[in-house]
Amino acid sequence: MWTFIARRLLQSIVVIFGVTLISFVALQIGGDPTYLFVSERATEEEIAMVREALGFDRPLHVQYLTYLANVVQGEFGNSLSYRQPAMEIVLGALPATIELTIFAMTFAIALAIPLGVFAALYRGTPVDGGIMTVAMFGQSVPGFWLGIMMILFFGLSLGWFPISGHVPFLMPLLEGDFATAFANLPSTLYYLVMPGIAVSFYSLSRNARLVRSSMLEVLGQDYVRTARSKGLNERTVVVHHALRNAWLPVVTMIGLEFGFLLGGVVVIETVFSYPGIGRLVFNAINQRDIPVVQAAVIVLSVVFIALNLIVDLVYARIDPRVKL
Amino acid sequence: MTDVPNDGLRRLAADNRSEFSRELRRAGRSMVAAKWPLLALLILFVVAFVAIFGPMISPMDPNRQNIMLRLAEPLAEARRGGTFWLGSDALGRDVLSRLLYGARISLLVGVCAIAVGGTIGVTAGLVSGYFGGWIDDVIMRLGDIQLAFPFILLAIMFLVVLGPGVINLILVLGIGQWVTYARIVRGQTLSLREKEYVEAARALGDSTTSIIFRTILPNIVAPLTVIASFNVASVILAEAALSFLGLGVPPSVPTWGSMLAESREQLIANKWWLAIFPGLAIVLTVLSFNIMGDWLRDFLDPRLKERR
Numbered sequence: 001m002w003t004f005i006a007r008r009l010l011q012s013i014v015v016i017f018g019v020t021l022i023s024f025v026a027l028q029i030g031g032d033p034t035y036l037f038v039s040e041r042a043t044e045e046e047i048a049m050v051r052e053a054l055g056f057d058r059p060l061h062v063q064y065l066t067y068l069a070n071v072v073q074g075e076f077g078n079s080l081s082y083r084q085p086a087m088e089i090v091l092g093a094l095p096a097t098i099e100l101t102i103f104a105m106t107f108a109i110a111l112a113i114p115l116g117v118f119a120a121l122y123r124g125t126p127v128d129g130g131i132m133t134v135a136m137f138g139q140s141v142p143g144f145w146l147g148i149m150m151i152l153f154f155g156l157s158l159g160w161f162p163i164s165g166h167v168p169f170l171m172p173l174l175e176g177d178f179a180t181a182f183a184n185l186p187s188t189l190y191y192l193v194m195p196g197i198a199v200s201f202y203s204l205s206r207n208a209r210l211v212r213s214s215m216l217e218v219l220g221q222d223y224v225r226t227a228r229s230k231g232l233n234e235r236t237v238v239v240h241h242a243l244r245n246a247w248l249p250v251v252t253m254i255g256l257e258f259g260f261l262l263g264g265v266v267v268i269e270t271v272f273s274y275p276g277i278g279r280l281v282f283n284a285i286n287q288r289d290i291p292v293v294q295a296a297v298i299v300l301s302v303v304f305i306a307l308n309l310i311v312d313l314v315y316a317r318i319d320p321r322v323k324l
Numbered sequence: 325m326t327d328v329p330n331d332g333l334r335r336l337a338a339d340n341r342s343e344f345s346r347e348l349r350r351a352g353r354s355m356v357a358a359k360w361p362l363l364a365l366l367i368l369f370v371v372a373f374v375a376i377f378g379p380m381i382s383p384m385d386p387n388r389q390n391i392m393l394r395l396a397e398p399l400a401e402a403r404r405g406g407t408f409w410l411g412s413d414a415l416g417r418d419v420l421s422r423l424l425y426g427a428r429i430s431l432l433v434g435v436c437a438i439a440v441g442g443t444i445g446v447t448a449g450l451v452s453g454y455f456g457g458w459i460d461d462v463i464m465r466l467g468d469i470q471l472a473f474p475f476i477l478l479a480i481m482f483l484v485v486l487g488p489g490v491i492n493l494i495l496v497l498g499i500g501q502w503v504t505y506a507r508i509v510r511g512q513t514l515s516l517r518e519k520e521y522v523e524a525a526r527a528l529g530d531s532t533t534s535i536i537f538r539t540i541l542p543n544i545v546a547p548l549t550v551i552a553s554f555n556v557a558s559v560i561l562a563e564a565a566l567s568f569l570g571l572g573v574p575p576s577v578p579t580w581g582s583m584l585a586e587s588r589e590q591l592i593a594n595k596w597w598l599a600i601f602p603g604l605a606i607v608l609t610v611l612s613f614n615i616m617g618d619w620l621r622d623f624l625d626p627r628l629k630e631r632r
Binding site for chain 2: 011014015018019022023026027029033036136137139140141142144145148149151152156163259260262263266267270271281282285286288290293294297300301304305308
């Protein structure tokens with residue numbers, strides 16, 4: 001178990017290293033990156049000054065090592081449009097994004113497992129057909145369009161949910177203000193409903209299909225037949241014998257799913273004017289605020305890698321066969 | 325006497341041909357039986373037709389602005405007796421015409437990105453699986469690193485620096501897909517490498533390139549078509565998302581994603597037609613590719629269907 005944890009930790013470090021390398025290459029790939037940091041009207045002298053100040057005149061390997069050292073210290077330079085350290089801005093937006101991601105993930109899993117199990121148990125019936133048709137659609141609908149449709153229908157026409165905004169929960173919690181945090185919680189959730197569903201619909205659909213096929217496979221196994229022939233009731237067979245094994249592949253998927261969710265979050269936050277990293281990245285893209293984009297991408301990657309690590313450790317815990 | 329082997333070869337070739345047409349007929353029957361794939365194929369034909377002949381069938385110039393006729397509702401009258409079948413946008417441009425032109429970018433980017441990603445991935449997978457050793461390690465670890473990194477973030481980072489454009493979009497989306505192909509192809513190659521007919525080719529003195537591309541590759545094409553089908557679907561979704569973020573193609577080229585981005589500003593005013601039609605176009609196209617992928621998988625591997 002400990003060697004497994006050590007190995008996974010080491011792997012994560014290698015991956016983060018790879019991420020920094022890729023983001024460094026991305027910065028260099030368009031030619032002299034100095035031009036990304038100066039205004040269009042900058043004179044030659046100003047450009048030369050910025051080039052020297054940012055170190056873009058030095059050899060590439062020196063630049064990368066400096067870059068790496070800066071990344072490790074969370075130093076991405078000042079945002080070009082806010083005149084504040086880019087990292088500070090990104091970290092300020094992180095809690096809102098984490099709230100949205102966790103909400104979406106919870107929603108996706110909480111629905112995908114029962115839906116997949118039902119579809120498998122009622123295989124070939126209209127219940128199965130209905131669930132699988134919706135899941136097929138879910139995998140074909142762009143999350144941000146779903147968000148737009150929900151805004152039009154549930155937000156504007158029916159007025160059931162707010163069409164934009166966010167009430168912070170994690171932020172006051174982290175600052176130690178528990179009273180505010182828990183007083184905010186109901187509104188936090190209320191504001192999360194529409195963006196959360198828009199973010200999670202794709203994952204929900206894919207996981208429902210995954211649970212179904214995994215469940216069908218397990219239901220055909222000998223030990224399930226044995227459990228049935230022992231006279232156990234169907235509920236016990238399904239929940240304790242089948243589902244326990246069927247959901248292992250699902251747990252593996254969950255780790256990767258975070259990546260998809262984070263991707264969706266970037267776009268859907270923009271749709272709902274949700275003040276997280278996604279909207280920050282969107283605005284930074286439009287203002288060509290490179291330090292903020294870089295800081296945001298690195299922070300989200302580290303979050304993603306950390307979540308993956310946690311999922312793997314949980315997996316090792318629930319599946320005794322993993323003793324690598 | 326000398327005619328005999330020749331004759332045999334000819335018969336073999338004829339057999340092969342008839343087997344191919346038999347397979348094709350079997351595919352047709354399975355498609356008709358399953359119904360949905362047939363509809364999906366029809367939709368894809370329509371989308372492809374629109375993508376190719378868009379400029380000829382589009383009722384108006386997709387970039388022609390008309391401030392007097394801005395935000396016209398669907399079926400509203402346009403100039404000179406024309407009709408805005410699907411309404412007009414905030415600059416008075418015809419939504420239907422823009423939609424028809426948009427099919428081009430979606431399909432072009434989808435198919436080309438798969439070609440790029442598929443070529444890199446298949447080559448990497450073949451090399452990795454056939455040679456093994458350190459080269460296999462390097463390729464697969466590179467893939468692991470890429471997968472450990474949310475793809476859309478990677479795309480954003482490169483496109484912000486490179487700037488928008490069809491070629492950049494295709495390259496970034498294509499490179500984002502190679503790992504999937506590499507992994508599948510590597511696995512297949514590993515098992516095929518030990519097969520007798522590969523050994524036979526080796527014994528006959530075929531070159532390594534010939535063994536890899538002529539003997540092994542044709543045997544792994546089938547599963548690749550399934551992945552490619554699903555892959556086109558997800559690439560079209562990614563393209564729409566990137567266009568929505570303003571990282572797609574330049575603003576003068578209409579795309580479904582950028583149309584949705586523009587619709588956002590008119591949302592509060594409840595100009596629903598600007599948002600619904602481009603979205604439906606994406607959903608129908610992506611759904612069709614997904615249905616085709618599902619059907620292809622069942623068709624190529626009937627054992628799976630029994631489990632499903």
